[in-house]
């Protein structure tokens with residue numbers, strides 16, 4: 001159900017998060033991936049449906065908070081978590097980073113507050129995964145200054161400058177679900193990486209401009225904006241081969257990413 005031209009065989013998806021080491025701000029995460037908290041949050045009905053739809057395999061030490069010590073970082077030292085959207089596979093570890101500011105979309109956080117457990121689960125949202133003090137720690141993308149991204153990211157025009165130095169720009173990627181954003185990272189090596197979260201579920205889908213079937217896109221988000229966003233990414237990828245485009249669930253990305261002990 002992840003590619004319009006795909007078959008009906010089960011597929012394996014990595015659930016990735018990114019560790020960003022900012023020269024001034026220190027350790028910052030883009031999403032958290034899965035965490036043992038996911039199993040706690042999906043123990044009972046209706047939340048258990050989430051686990052049945054997308055069975056999760058998380059080995060000992062594989063949660064991001066458990067991998068960070070391998071990089072010399074304690075979870076309490078993480079200064080910020082940038083949340084692409086509030087689906088369980090992106091925020092399951094959020095409670096493990098108690099001192100982090102939480103950058104997110106106001107529209108994304110609103111999903112956690114929507115009434116109806118069943119309706120929330122159907123849309124991939126597990127409210128228990130949000131820390132109790134999230135309102136006090138939230139810094140909304142929508143409230144940050146919008147700056148032009150530059151011609152290398154066309155057709156995407158502007159982004160929210162999260163740290164005030166242009167190094168991390170949150171970019172709205174509509175369609176996957178309400179409040180779904182990606183992150184443009186200007187790396188120290190001069191390259192630019194665009195973390196596109198779930199705007200595409202694989203690098204191949206961007207290369208081929210192959211969206212999921214309408215059944216999937218309409219269930220989670222909005223088909224029209226989803227396809228427009230994917231088409232924009234496809235054009236960007238064609239125009240700028242130097243750009244590193246990183247989907248959250250791409251097996252090709254997982255091969256390149258450095259890993260902790262997990």
Ligand SMILES: [Zn+2]
Nearest residue numbers: 087089198248
């Ligand atoms: Zn996801």
